[in-house]
Ligand SMILES: Nc1ncnc2c1ncn2[C@@H]1O[C@H](COP(=O)(O)OP(=O)(O)OP(=O)(O)O)[C@@H](O)[C@H]1O
């Protein structure tokens with residue numbers, strides 16, 4: 165099995181308390197993995213460790229057989245693209261300019277973007293339904309539109325691994341399904357490895373090959389949705405009672421709070 169991301173014995177703390185504790189994960193190349201867990205359980209912290217924004221206190225992260233800390237920024241940007249949970253863009257860039265920023269690992273110093281870069285950005289924008297917004301300022305569009313702009317920027321980066329932190333939290337139901345369908349299509353057709361966090365357990369179960377259930381900085385379980393989405397796991401980690409339903413002919417469990 166080819167590995168996209170290997171996490172070995174990862175421990176991380178911001179201050180004194182360990183936020184991530186002895187994490188071991190093997191994410192296969194070309195898989196679609198969702199990380200679930202309550203607010204504050206460490207999902208964003210884990211993603212930031214994977215893409216080298218935060219450095220582990222212990223353990224290591226291996227990407228393409230190399231420790232992520234040894235991969236140069238621009239080279240890493242060709243391998244991993246990240247869509248952050250709360251993106252912050254200070255300046256008044258146009259939507260098209262923001263998406264074109266995704267091409268930076270491919271554009272040489274003092275060069276401007278080529279027709280190919282613009283075509284790739286355009287395709288990413290059409291796929292996320294924002295091409296019509298291209299001339300608007302990034303600060304004058306809605307929260308959900310901005311979220312789709314950040315996804316388009318990550319797609320324009322043409323990474324091997326796409327990391328998305330709550331990518332559908334601001335989206336209406338059509339775009340929630342649209343973005344997840346797009347991720348699934350790129351996952352299947354382009355073998356793009358997808359690692360995302362989601363609060364919607366049912367959508368995570370429906371789209372993911374594997375789920376990682378995080379509980380106060382530790383891995384409760386990592387397995388297929390059928391194995392992870394049990395009454396016991398969900399009750400233990402989220403401290404609520406749930407029923408498990410299955411639609412006819414569908415092997416993915418659906419969670420309903422009771
Ligand atoms: N920059 C920071 N400095 C100190 N502590 C932090 C920082 N960022 C997060 N934390 C703490 O680390 C823990 C994990 O936070 P993290 O953002 O990884 O959680 P999460 O699982 O992504 O939560 P959510 O579902 O709300 O996005 C929380 O207790 C949080 O308060």
Ligand SMILES: [Mg+2]
Pocket residue numbers: 207208209249329
């Ligand atoms: Mg988070």
